[in-house]
Amino acid sequence: MGKDSKTKDSGGKGKGKQSSGGNDENTSKGKGKGGGKAADELGTCTYVKARHILCEKQGKINEAYKKLQDGWLSNGDKVPPAEFAKVAAEYSECPSGKKGGDLGWFPRGKMAGPFQDVAFSTSIGATSAPFKSTHGYHIILCEGRKN
Incomplete structure (x- = not known):
């Protein structure tokens, strides 16, 4: 049981964004007990870098x-940040839309409710499904996470 979490962590502390080529979501789902470092990649990191x-x-x-599905999501949930930025510039009603939806790095606790929950649980490189918050409807692209 505990073996899996030890083999996943190959030594580097807090360097999760270099660890796997996009397979994070497959290896960290359902590993609540003793997941250690695998759990840190999603739910327990301190900062996330996102576009929305x-x-x-x-x-x-x-x-x-x-539009994202037609261009990219039909091939999985990975949308290149530059392509997501184009769609954000076209559709987003947030001032960040002019910057391709870039929110930069933000800490846990800065964003409210469902926005934070989705931002901190979306795998690096993945795009969330649309969801509702107190500010309206969002789609998030997670670009990175760190502690």
Whole structure:
């Protein structure tokens, strides 16, 4: 049982973003007990780097998500940041939309409710499904995490 978590961590502290070529979501799901370092890659990191698209209306966020699906999400949930930025610039109603939805690095506790939950649980390189917060409807692209 405890063996798996030790073999996953190959020595480097806090260097999760270099550890695997995008397979984080497959190896860290369902490993609640004794997951150690694997759990840190998703739910317990201290900072996350993200981009987002914010729309007031659900129809508009669904349109943006469909555009991502047609271009990238049909091949999995990985959207290159530059491509996500183009869709954010076109659809996002947040001032960050002009910067491709870039929110930079932010600590746990800075963002409210569902936004934080989704941002800190989305795998690096993955795009969330649309979700609702107190500010409207969002899609998040997680670009990195660190402690």
